[in-house]
Amino acid sequence: MTKPHKDTALARFLQTRILQLKPKTQAEIAHEAGFLNANVLSMLRSGSTKLALDRVPALALALDCDPARLLRLALGQVVGDTAANAIIEIMGTPISANERAWIEEIRNASDDSDPRITARSRSALRGIFGK
């Protein structure tokens, strides 16, 4: 079987995420995402098929991952990375509810002074997120 999407960021993400969710099975994830055929998830993971954009919200819920991130990855698969970047540049990057909440916190903490990100703040973020 050909795997035209095996080198995409979305296929790589699925490989990692499905492993992280164990003992949850692929069949359970596929069912929660509303795929009638559980094999679809295997095909997405191996890159033999691409993720339809309208499946992103349900699959993000089933994978317990950031829907905005999954949308960006799916867009890259559907139209290619260059076109996806162009779309995001023109339409604005999709931002998740959690990302928006962090922006609100930054606005509040900085009295809406629109602080630049510095080497120091970048280092602080790494500490905050434990990376």
Add this chain to the structure above:
Amino acid sequence: MKRKMFQGFVVPQDGPLTEAERLWVDIIRVICFDGVPRPSLEPVQALRDALDDQRRLRGRPGS
């Protein structure tokens, strides 16, 4: 103002981000490879400390 939500997404009309905010989001995404967590008390306090430090440094002469 109540935010417009659609299955976990905030709709783009919910206020544009500034260039600096976009950079904050980009960096947070890179650091949080597995997805950005919801803000909670301890991380928010650490963020406030970091921004306070940044503000103090900016206020210093010659900075």
